[in-house]
Every structure is written in C-alpha cells, then in structure tokens.
Amino acid sequence: MPVTRMSALFGRTLREAPADADSANHQLLLRSGLIVQLAAGVYSFLPPAWRTLRKIEQIIREEMEAAGSQEIRMPAIQPRELWEESGRADSYGPVLFNLKDRRDRTMVLAPTHEESVTDLFRAVVQSYRDLPQSVFQMQTKFRDEPRPRGGLVRVREFIMKDAYTFDVDDEAFDLNYAAMRQAYHNIFERCGVPVVAVQADSGAIGGKQSEEFIFLTEIGEDNIILCPSCGYAANQERAEFARGESPGSDGDLEEVETPGITTIDGLAEFLGIPARATAKAAFFLVDGEPTFAVIRGDLEVNELKLMNELDATDARRLLTDEVAEAGWVAGYASPIGVDPARVVVDPSVVDAGGLVAGANREGYHLRNVAYGRDWSAATIADIGMAQPGDPCAKCGSALEMKRGIELGHIFKLGTRYSDPMEATFLDSDGERRTPIMGCYGIGVERLMAAVVQANHDELGIIWPRSVAPFDVHIVPLGGSDDVASAVSQVESGLAASGLNVLVDDREERAGVKFNDADLLGAPLRITIGARGLKQGQVELKLRPDPEASSVPLANAVAAAQESLASLEHSSS
RNA sequence: CGGAGCGUGGCGCAGCUUGGUAGCGCACUUGACUGGGGGUCAAGAGGUCGCCGGUUCAAAUCCGGCCGCUCCGACCA
Structure with missing residues (x-):
C-alpha cells in the first residue's frame, strides 16, 4: 500500500466548522476536509472521503455478489419516453432533471433505474430458463430534490447502489428477496452503523410492499414508530396502531x-x-x-x-x-x-x-x-396517523416514535414495471408470463454520513476499521534524524503488511498534529518522538481509547497489527 | 412552493441602526525563538463587501429587483 503524506494530501482541516453545517457528521466531514460543497445538495469528495466511499462500495459489492447478484452499468442519460412507458414521467416529474439534446429530443438524468433495467430485461431475457436473475449497479443518480438538506443526507447528485431481481413467480421471488434482506443487514453491520428494518411505504417506486433500513438518530428526517415490547417497527407514514376504547354514547341524535x-x-x-x-x-x-x-x-x-x-x-x-x-x-x-x-x-x-x-x-x-x-x-379503512403512546396493533403496548435516516430500501415490485413495459418471458408451457420484480437501494454517501454520525466523539471521527480511509496515522514529533529513520522504518513495515498509512510529515506542533489525528479518526495512531525513542519506544493509541501504550520500536509493526485486530473483535 | 434567516479575504465573525480610507480571530507567507495536546514575537500577502440598478458629492451601510445558501414546513428514495 502506498503511504500518504499529510503535507501532500489534497485538502485541509478546519478549526471551525462552516456555519451552514448543522449535524455532527456534516460538521466533521467539512472540518476534516473530506467534502466540499459546490451547490445545494452537490458535493465534491476529497481523497480520504473517496477512499471511504470506495471501501463502502466494496463492502456492498461483496455482499451483493454473495447474494447472487451481478454488477452491471446502465446509462444515466435516458430518453424521456422510457419514463412515459412506465407511467412515471408525471409522477416522478418534478424530481427529474430534464435536458434536451441537439436534436431537441427530451432526455432525463436518471434518478433511479427501474425503467432502464426493465428495458434491459426485454432485450436480454426470453425464457424461464434465464430466470431467476439478480443484477446491481452503483452509479451516480440525479434528483432535483425540492429541498436538499443535512449535508450528505439529502442531495441532488449521489451514488446509489440499486439491485434488481426478476423471478418466475412469488415463491422464487421470496428467495431473492430474503437473500437481499440478509445482505443488507450484513452491509450495515460491516460499515459499523446500527439499523432497524421497518415496514415502509413504497412511494414513487411503487409495488406492493417495502422495508426500509433505518439508522435511528435524532438528526434523521423520517419518523419511525417502534414497539418496545414486541419489536414492531414501521415508518410513521404507514404504521398501524390499535384504536383503544372509545367512550361512545348511546341515545338519540x-x-x-x-x-x-x-x-x-x-x-x-x-x-x-x-x-x-x-x-x-x-x-x-x-x-x-x-x-x-x-x-x-x-x-x-x-x-x-x-x-x-x-x-x-x-x-x-x-x-x-x-x-x-x-x-x-x-x-x-x-x-x-x-x-x-x-x-x-x-x-x-x-x-x-x-x-x-x-x-x-x-x-x-x-x-x-x-x-x-x-x-x-x-x-x-385505516387512515389514522400513529403517534407515540398509541397502543401497538400487535401487542397493545405503548408505541414509541424516533427519528431516523433511511439508508436502504427494499421493494417488492411485483409487476409494477414488467407489466406496463411488457417485459415478458415464455414459461415451460410456452405461455407468455410477466416476471416478478424486486428492487433494492442503498444511498452510498448517505451511508458514509451515517457512519460518521454513529462513530464520532467531541474530538472528531472514529472510523470503523472496515471503512477507514487510513488504518494508521503516524505522528512524528521533532525533526531529528532518529525520528525520521524510525518513522521510515515503521511506515514501510506497515505499508508492506497491507495497511493504509497516513504520515503527518508537516512542520506542526504536537498539539496540532494530535488534534488533526483525532479529527481525521484513523483507528490507530502511532506517535514517534525523540522522547520515546530515547528508551527505544514508540506509542500506540487506538482512536476510541483514552490512553496510549508504549512498545519497542522493533515491535511497532506487529503491535500495530495486533491492536487493529483487537479493535475489530471488540467493535463487532 | 409557503415561512424564517444569512451572503463582508480559505473558515468563523464584527462593521450596516446614524452613508465618509473595510476590521478582528483562526488559517496562509517570511524570519526568529519554541518544541509531546491547536505556542510566542516581528514583518507580510490576500477582499469587485453575492449581482444589477437607484438615491447621494460620496453606498458594505439607504431603496428596488435578482441570484445564491441554510433552517422550519409542504414534498421526497
């Protein structure tokens, strides 16, 4: 692995957070120099942030593939007619970025890819023998949101992982759906973000039923209804609840x-x-x-x-x-x-x-x-809005309400797209049939924001090892040759063992370096200074721990690997 | 789209009420001292005060329009 030198790192840390940032994750992402805003809901990602995003993507990729899905790429620019075919040109209308090509043909920037994947299916699949299928993509999607907000939480241009499944019938579909559901739990756990799966409304995507994967946090924009005793969980927009007794009266009007x-x-x-x-x-x-x-x-x-x-x-x-x-x-x-x-x-x-x-x-x-x-x-019909304190429909206990961020959403689409778009296959009887579809989304940048929100303290980010931009942050103190050669020895040993290393080679005071190390949040910090080297020691400190420990210089690399491993075990 | 607020150097802010040479902290550059939790001193660089128009001898400041950004709501994966 190459070693990153802080003196050369593109980006800078800020002592004060820009005033526009409200939530902890937004402030930390800005202060640590990971993201820069270009317009409302439009951000650049600097090297460490991009590294983390790629790590998150890789986790998603591995879990999707483990669930039997194959990665594909689809166009972001699409003819508007495609959206008219599915009937969503109007229902999705305001959110669509529209543009015209030079022949004056109206195109849209894809906000999601149900239409294009269904079109792909038409082009590729003819027979039940081709089913089941599961494909996924991780691409930039565009939505002209009425109101971008919360830093990376609601943006207008974002990377989204979407998976799509096609099955011959409901029974087969259930297998794909269950595999995806499990993959989702795995993904969020590996990223260090606790989630709760809740029943949800399928909104503009459509379909029969859907579940959201919610990270519960006070900065969330969704209201989640939870039953503390039976575990019932649903988005408030579709939560059920018991009505309780009504003191109705008898008598004439x-x-x-x-x-x-x-x-x-x-x-x-x-x-x-x-x-x-x-x-x-x-x-x-x-x-x-x-x-x-x-x-x-x-x-x-x-x-x-x-x-x-x-x-x-x-x-x-x-x-x-x-x-x-x-x-x-x-x-x-x-x-x-x-x-x-x-x-x-x-x-x-x-x-x-x-x-x-x-x-x-x-x-x-x-x-x-x-x-x-x-x-x-x-x-x-049930047209009531569940509120905290209402009795749970399942067990009667008082419901609670919490805020949360929707990180993933999985949908049972049924034939919502395959039917109007006439995507069909021939079954073994030679009958033309319509596949049962599912779609499964995750907002990647939003997930990164949730990782930070779920893993920080007053000093900065505490990256989970799995998605940390750097595994080890080396802080050299003092400019002596001894320090320089010890740093060089440790960094090359770490790099050779496959770790991502950041070295703070700047001419800064110890306090500045320590504070930036805390802010940037690498799981392990190694301090190499003249004071310790006199005893032949360097200091290791895990980001979540309050205290550092000293080890002999010669053992630094082995000790680093050991403490990173201990971190993995304790955190999961 | 409705309500509120904010646009002054990279970041955080003051100045605007009462018009008259654009300021502070951090960051940045150079030098010296310092050297294990955001140091000290000295000398610097950097700003069309969001944009356009108006009032005025004179506008960051007053007036009008526009644009941008944030928050609450509507809406939304």
Missing part, C-alpha cells in the same frame, strides 16, 4: 349549540368530554375529488394512507372555500347526509358508538352520532 367552537380541543372543553368522544372531519382533494375523511377526534388523518386506500396518486388538504363549494361547513361538518361514496371513515369511528360530530350548520354540533345508524361510508 341531539343538537347542541356550540357558538364559535370550531376545533376539537375547543369542543371537548366546551362540552366537558374527552377529544376521543368526538368525530373529526377532515377534507382532502384526492386525485381531484373532494373527499370527506372521518376519524376519532383525538387522532389525525394520515394523508398517505388515505391516498393509498383510494389508489390515488395525489392528495392535499382542501382549501376553506373549496370546502364550502363541496357543500360542507368547515368547523361544523357532519358526515350525516354526505354521499357515502365520498366518505372515508377510520375504524376508530366505526366501532365507537355515539360521538359528537358537526351538525353541518354554523354554531351547532350533534351528540350521539353513530356510524351505521345515522350515516355510512363507502370506504372503511
């Missing part, structure tokens, strides 16, 4: 005057009842249709669940005048008398008995409004 009371909280206080004894109406425009959603007063509607239930691609809250246009009275809306086809109701209301609901008349509510007796809905 009864109008009650509620002047100026237009909120659930206000209503509950005014009538001296809990919010959960009320029914809340929320209005949405779902694929252009005004929709009346009803849920128990203490709960909130999960728009994504609502949208998925109605098989829609777009949903937003109705504006105040649109509510009126639909014939509903904001603040006093009642599901009674509304066309059931436009009503979606959450089970929390269906099973509740009599609740207090609007009277569809300014200044009045109704008591004892009961689903089934007084009104009905065409759609009964």
Whole structure:
C-alpha cells in the first residue's frame, strides 16, 4: 500500500466548522476536509472521503455478489419516453432533471433505474430458463430534490447502489428477496452503523410492499414508530396502531349549540368530554375529488394512507372555500347526509358508538352520532396517523416514535414495471408470463454520513476499521534524524503488511498534529518522538481509547497489527 | 412552493441602526525563538463587501429587483 503524506494530501482541516453545517457528521466531514460543497445538495469528495466511499462500495459489492447478484452499468442519460412507458414521467416529474439534446429530443438524468433495467430485461431475457436473475449497479443518480438538506443526507447528485431481481413467480421471488434482506443487514453491520428494518411505504417506486433500513438518530428526517415490547417497527407514514376504547354514547341524535367552537380541543372543553368522544372531519382533494375523511377526534388523518386506500396518486388538504363549494361547513361538518361514496371513515369511528360530530350548520354540533345508524361510508379503512403512546396493533403496548435516516430500501415490485413495459418471458408451457420484480437501494454517501454520525466523539471521527480511509496515522514529533529513520522504518513495515498509512510529515506542533489525528479518526495512531525513542519506544493509541501504550520500536509493526485486530473483535 | 434567516479575504465573525480610507480571530507567507495536546514575537500577502440598478458629492451601510445558501414546513428514495 502506498503511504500518504499529510503535507501532500489534497485538502485541509478546519478549526471551525462552516456555519451552514448543522449535524455532527456534516460538521466533521467539512472540518476534516473530506467534502466540499459546490451547490445545494452537490458535493465534491476529497481523497480520504473517496477512499471511504470506495471501501463502502466494496463492502456492498461483496455482499451483493454473495447474494447472487451481478454488477452491471446502465446509462444515466435516458430518453424521456422510457419514463412515459412506465407511467412515471408525471409522477416522478418534478424530481427529474430534464435536458434536451441537439436534436431537441427530451432526455432525463436518471434518478433511479427501474425503467432502464426493465428495458434491459426485454432485450436480454426470453425464457424461464434465464430466470431467476439478480443484477446491481452503483452509479451516480440525479434528483432535483425540492429541498436538499443535512449535508450528505439529502442531495441532488449521489451514488446509489440499486439491485434488481426478476423471478418466475412469488415463491422464487421470496428467495431473492430474503437473500437481499440478509445482505443488507450484513452491509450495515460491516460499515459499523446500527439499523432497524421497518415496514415502509413504497412511494414513487411503487409495488406492493417495502422495508426500509433505518439508522435511528435524532438528526434523521423520517419518523419511525417502534414497539418496545414486541419489536414492531414501521415508518410513521404507514404504521398501524390499535384504536383503544372509545367512550361512545348511546341515545338519540341531539343538537347542541356550540357558538364559535370550531376545533376539537375547543369542543371537548366546551362540552366537558374527552377529544376521543368526538368525530373529526377532515377534507382532502384526492386525485381531484373532494373527499370527506372521518376519524376519532383525538387522532389525525394520515394523508398517505388515505391516498393509498383510494389508489390515488395525489392528495392535499382542501382549501376553506373549496370546502364550502363541496357543500360542507368547515368547523361544523357532519358526515350525516354526505354521499357515502365520498366518505372515508377510520375504524376508530366505526366501532365507537355515539360521538359528537358537526351538525353541518354554523354554531351547532350533534351528540350521539353513530356510524351505521345515522350515516355510512363507502370506504372503511385505516387512515389514522400513529403517534407515540398509541397502543401497538400487535401487542397493545405503548408505541414509541424516533427519528431516523433511511439508508436502504427494499421493494417488492411485483409487476409494477414488467407489466406496463411488457417485459415478458415464455414459461415451460410456452405461455407468455410477466416476471416478478424486486428492487433494492442503498444511498452510498448517505451511508458514509451515517457512519460518521454513529462513530464520532467531541474530538472528531472514529472510523470503523472496515471503512477507514487510513488504518494508521503516524505522528512524528521533532525533526531529528532518529525520528525520521524510525518513522521510515515503521511506515514501510506497515505499508508492506497491507495497511493504509497516513504520515503527518508537516512542520506542526504536537498539539496540532494530535488534534488533526483525532479529527481525521484513523483507528490507530502511532506517535514517534525523540522522547520515546530515547528508551527505544514508540506509542500506540487506538482512536476510541483514552490512553496510549508504549512498545519497542522493533515491535511497532506487529503491535500495530495486533491492536487493529483487537479493535475489530471488540467493535463487532 | 409557503415561512424564517444569512451572503463582508480559505473558515468563523464584527462593521450596516446614524452613508465618509473595510476590521478582528483562526488559517496562509517570511524570519526568529519554541518544541509531546491547536505556542510566542516581528514583518507580510490576500477582499469587485453575492449581482444589477437607484438615491447621494460620496453606498458594505439607504431603496428596488435578482441570484445564491441554510433552517422550519409542504414534498421526497
């Protein structure tokens, strides 16, 4: 291995973090001189960062290959028609970087490769004998994000590993999926980042079901619902939860005057009842249709669940005048008398008995409004947003919510792409069939950011050995010939044994060198100074350890290998 | 796209309210001293004050427009 000299290293460390950086990982990546921002969500990666990224890629590559996947490369520039074929030109629209070629043909910079891999499949696969297949790629992808943020966490140009599988049927698919799932756990463990696999919404990728691999951290942008007792874990956007008891009432409909009371909280206080004894109406425009959603007063509607239930691609809250246009009275809306086809109701209301609901008349509510007796809905569906404290749907324990970063996402695509794009094969009966697909993504730079976030202290990065840009950071102290020759002896011994070595050969004071060593975070630091050499000793210090230990110069290389090995065992 | 904030040397910031020679710390260059946890002294280099326009004798400073970046939200793998 070549030895890197700090005097020649491209990049510099900063004593203070740039003001734009918020999270620990972003600050450390900037301070250590690993990344430089060019534009919002667009970064350069300097030599140590690039080295780490390649190590991460190599880990991913090994695990993908172990799972039976073959690496390929696909185009980043794609004709827009490809996206029209799958029907995603519009749904993915705003995120697509569009460009025109010289013939005025519209091309896009690929944000992901489901379309192109499905096209590849059409070109290559004819028969069931060619299946199963599993391919992967690690390439730069482009997404014109509405809001890049958090340093490397959400960017517009990034390396993504995507794997795609093709199978003859669901049973065969399950094998590929299980292999990928295991590979994902292996990858994150090898990179030193703890993850939890959670049920997720498949979003713009589509398909039947998906799981996210989440690194739990307060700087995350996803809300994750977790059950501490049974282990249930899901993204809040699709988390299920039990509704608990509702204090529903018996009795006939009864109008009650509620002047100026237009909120659930206000209503509950005014009538001296809990919010959960009320029914809340929320209005949405779902694929252009005004929709009346009803849920128990203490709960909130999960728009994504609502949208998925109605098989829609777009949903937003109705504006105040649109509510009126639909014939509903904001603040006093009642599901009674509304066309059931436009009503979606959450089970929390269906099973509740009599609740207090609007009277569809300014200044009045109704008591004892009961689903089934007084009104009905065409759609009964879970449209509730799980919140911390809600009972777990599986075991009833109180759910918790934590923030997290989505590092990987694996999807059961079914025939979402193979069907519209007419990718087919002939089975053994000569029947034309559509393959079951899966896709499996990992954001590589985001993973590096997570590695730093999960492995740092107040002084700097603490790289896990597996992805460290340098294994050993040599700190020579003093300019004597003794020091120089000892350094030369140690560095060449280490390099010869296959270790990546960084030597701080700068004319800097000890404190500066030590601080930079802590910041850059190589797993092992070797200090070689005149003071130790008088006793024939050099100092070894593992980055996570508080104290250094002295070893004879002659044993330095062997001792270094030993302590690096001990690190591997203790950390995993 | 809605809300908020910020653009002054490589980084962190002051100056702007009340217009008048652009400043501080760190980093950088040279020299001396120093030499095991971000040293000391001396001498330096480096800035179209984001851009365009306006007001004014005079604009970093006041006014207008635009651009960029960050954060919250919407959205999003």
